[in-house]
Amino acid sequence: MWGGRFADGPSSIMREINASIPFDKKLWRHDIRASLAHVAMLAEQGIVEAEDATQIINGLNQIAQEYEADGIAENLDLEDIHMHVEARLSEIIGPVAGRLHTARSRNDQVATDFRLWVREAMDMVDDALGSLQKALVDRAEEHADTIMPGFTHLQSAQPVSLGHHMMAYYEMISRDRSRFSDARKRMNESPLGAAALAGTGFPINRENTASLLGFDEPTRNSLDSVSDRDFALDYLMAATQCSLHLSRLAEEFVIWASQPFGFVKLPDSFSTGSSIMPQKRNPDAAELVRGHCGRIAGAMNALVITMKGLPLAYSKDMQDDKPPVFEAHDLLGLSIAAMTGMVAEVEFSGSRMRALAETGFSTATDFADWLVREAKLPFREAHHVTGAVVSLAEEHGCGLADLTLEQFQAIDGRIHADVFNVLSVDASVASRSSYGGTAPDQVRAQVARARTALGREK
Secondary structure (H helix, E strand, O other): OOOOOOOOOOOHHHHHHHOOHHHHHHHHHHHHHHHHHHHHHHHHOOOOOHHHHHHHHHHHHHHHHHHHHHOOOOOHHHOOHHHHHHHHHHHHHHHHHHHHHOOOOHHHHHHHHHHHHHHHHHHHHHHHHHHHHHHHHHHHHHOOOOEEEEEEOOEEEEEEEHHHHHHHHHHHHHHHHHHHHHHHHHHOEEOOOOOOOOOOOOOOOHHHHHHHOOOOEEOOOHHHHHHOOHHHHHHHHHHHHHHHHHHHHHHHHHHHHOOOOOOEEOOHHHOEOOOOOOOOOEOHHHHHHHHHHHHHHHHHHHHHHHHOOOOOOOOHHHHHHHHHHHHHHHHHHHHHHHHHHHHHHOEEOHHHHHHHHOOOOOOHHHHHHHHHHHOOOOHHHHHHHHHHHHHHHHHHOOOHHHOOHHHHHHHOOOOOHHHHHHOOHHHHHHHOOOOOOOOHHHHHHHHHHHHHHHHOOO
């Protein structure tokens, strides 16, 4: 390729460091698709003869069939997927293949291919996250009445519905999907035709190629077109935040599956055993999802650092943009699939959850609210009285509902027998009926809303 400028060939080290075909071969479908759109436009504009364009199109379609059947034979001398396609095209149709590269550069070519790949990746992630949301909604509806302890600082705080807990992750995933959706809209512009950095003197029609490739419009600045990798960074940042949410749910499954908690039994299909301890059931899938989060965040950080100091326009550093995105996408896909499977198949122990929800004075806030509502105490005073009652129950080694009315009244005479109506975990959960609260009716309302939203996607 460089014979017109360089007398000597590259060293073996240069060949290896310069070649991107080991990883950018993933782009072969997108490269051929963009080339088909480009040559169709060249023919329409009269830049390439119709007969030549037909040969090129037939040759590209043959290459696609070959790659689909047999993969790509990597040749480091050809550097990247673009030159592999062009070289094979030359073997098939001869010198006319050279007309394909008219009015474009590998700079706008790779920017286009990579955008097509990332756009497709975003659609795949969105579909997968939709399946995870459906699993979460199904389990939330099933367990709208199942009571579990709600935690702050991993200390028992207030009883909540397990369904409410599942719907919290539904909301997180909704935000993840919105981030991918926003990024997709923002990146859906075609850089094809920007050429190396300054545009081209050929009378091309960039609106035509943008439309053929499913982009909303062409990019507006040729320098930015070939040097922009914001779309890849947007993908990685959305992937990182999504993986954080998956990791939080995975961590809860790890904790809940431990014997001290005993909230869940993870399915055999997502667990492993021990090589030495036959009784073990290890939550390896959940732990790996948790671990993948670090690698995805690392991929995001890698591309941020690669791009942080690059002057306009294209620099060879940008060849390293694809490996972190490819790795993050593979890891994220595995993580979503694993969490979807675990959510759908996990066995929840409602009795164990309820038993722990009844410990730790989890209805103390309900008692304080009752004092405000029924005894007309200011909340801060009610908080103080409740603290004294909790201390008394702790001294006696019992729950709040196990204290006698006389014991309550010894602390504050304004307490009367109706207080026992608010001290059970069932009453506590049922009372949290504000919009978005944990009351079963509210959980079911949010489940119905979610099912409507998910149904609109079909």
